[in-house]
Amino acid sequence: MAKAKTTQRPLSAKTCKQITDLMVHYLTDKLRPKVKQDFQKHLAICPDCVAFVNTYKTTVKATATLRSDEIPPKVRDNVLGFLRAKLRRVTALVFFLLSQLAA
Amino acid sequence: MQTVELEMNRHQATAARAKKARNKMQQELDLVAELKAGSQAALEKAFNLYSGKLYNVALRILKDQSDAEEVIQDVFMTAFRKADSFQGNSQFSTWLYRLTVNAALGRIRRSKKNQEVEYAEFLPKFQDNGHHAARPVIDWSDNLDEQHSKTETQELLAKSLDQLKPVDKAVIVLSDLEGLSDREIADATGLTVSAVKTRLHRARLFLRGKLAVQLGYSAA
Incomplete structure (x- = not known):
């Protein structure tokens, strides 16, 4: 908590390092208005940081393309088969124990 | 006039998103309740909903298909057996992600074969x-x-x-x-x-x- 406050303290000396450190908050639009204003002011005068922000954003966007929700059919069948077999054994054991108790 | 229409559209879109999120949350709560009651059908439903995402998270962390497969087996068995321990403090999907990440990282710690480079x-x-x-x-x-x-x-x-x-x-x-x-x-x-x-x-x-x-x- 304390760290977050320090990170978002209005920038008195706007250095490229400070701008870089705020990038995560900037991308999720979590900077406080004053800090965001300082961030944008710095970008207006620093082409190096503009380039850095653009390439940082491009990296995040390119990384997102690695996302996949696919599970190979063979893996899916293996795991489902495993789960069903395991549950059958558990059910059989429960019935056995219940029948023993009843007897 | 156009501004008013735009504002109304935005409100409607926000309301629709909120409704969708509420429905999703309710579906998750129903699913968890069924799992807690020991429903095998609920386990298969959970598997169909989340296995793709969880498998890919495990695979990205472990880099090995068979390791990822075993992690997913463990995750769904644990979710079934320990559904009662799910308190509802986070989303059910987050709980499944936690089980997956813990299982995958545990495997890496035990195998000690991870190769890292200096950043x-x-x-x-x-x-x-x-x-x-x-x-x-x-x-x-x-x-x-x-x-x-x-x-x-x-x-x-x-x-x-x-x-x-x-x-x-x-x-x-x-x-x-x-x-x-x-x-x-x-x-x-x-x-x-x-x-x-x-x-x-x-x-x-x-x-x-x-x-x-x-x-x-x-x-x-």
């Missing part, structure tokens, strides 16, 4: 006065698609992901691939939100540096 070479460098050490910083954001096919970029990023420390890899996978919030990632990994942000930023900087070097520019 420093690929992180930005600054002068004592806080300005970039290597100037000008080149904006290669438009060159990436021109110089590399999507597949080549993905291969490079996948290789670079594998060089991250396992926890950093888990954080970036949950954030930039799965779209979880920092809070949800903190819940899933047991890290603080602040630690999540720090690790996420460092991992992104490393990946950025790797892409820059691949394109022939300085990582700094």
